[in-house]
Amino acid sequence: MDKKKILIIDDEENFCKLVKKNIEQTGEFEVDIATNGEDGIGLVKKINPNLVLLDIVMPGMDGAEVAAQIRNDESIQDTPIVFLTAIVREDESDTQASFTKGYSLLSKTATVKELIACIKENIRW
Numbered sequence: 001m002d003k004k005k006i007l008i009i010d011d012e013e014n015f016c017k018l019v020k021k022n023i024e025q026t027g028e029f030e031v032d033i034a035t036n037g038e039d040g041i042g043l044v045k046k047i048n049p050n051l052v053l054l055d056i057v058m059p060g061m062d063g064a065e066v067a068a069q070i071r072n073d074e075s076i077q078d079t080p081i082v083f084l085t086a087i088v089r090e091d092e093s094d095t096q097a098s099f100t101k102g103y104s105l106l107s108k109t110a111t112v113k114e115l116i117a118c119i120k121e122n123i124r125w
Contacts, residue, residue, distance in 0.1 A: 003030040004123055005047055007065060009040030010055035010084060015108065019053070022112045023119065037061030040061070041069050044076050051123040052081045053106070080122045082106050 006029050009015045013035050020031040031104060032047060034040035038061055050071070056063040063083055071077050080105045106118045 003028060004051070005029070005049040005050050005123070006031045006052045006053060006123075007034065007040065007043055007047065007049040007061075007117065008032070008084075009034045009037065009043075010053070011035050011058040012055070022115065026116060029119070031063075037063075037066040038067055038077050041073075044070060044079055045073070046075070049079060050125070051119060052079055053084050053119075054081050056083050056085050077100070078124070079122050082118060084108055120124075 006023060008019055008031060009020075010016050010033075013033070016033040016035065020033060023029050023031050032049070034043050034044055034072075037058060040052070042056070054063045054066055058066075067081055067083075070079055070081065084106055086108050104118060104122050105117065110118070
C-alpha cells in the first residue's frame with residue numbers, strides 16, 4: 001500500500017517537525033513541510049499531496065491567501081485543506097470565520113488521536 005502524502009504549511013518549524021513525527025509513526029503517511037505560504041504552494045504543485053494541513057496565522061502570505069491560491073489553480077484546486085489553528089472556535093475571530101467556512105478546523109492543541117482522525121476524515125484517498 002502506498003503511503004498517502006500530507007503537506008504541513010506552518011511557519012513554526014518545531015511544531016511542523018513534531019506533527020510530522022506523530023503522523024509518520026502511523027506508517028500510513030509520508031509528510032512534507034513548508035515553513036511559508038509561497039513554498040507551500042510550490043510543494044502542493046510539485047508533490048500533489050492527498051491533504052494539506054495549513055496554519056492560519058503566518059507572516060507574509062497567511063493561510064487564507066494560501067488556500068485561495070490553491071483553490072484558484074485548476075491543477076491543485078481539489079487538494080483537501082484542513083486549517084490548523086491556535087484559536088479553538090471559528091466565532092473567536094471575525095476575520096478567520098469568514099475564510100474558514102467550508103474547511104475543517106483542527107486545534108494545534110489536538111491530541112495525536114484527534115489529529116489522525118481528522119486526517120482520515122478529510123484526506124483524498
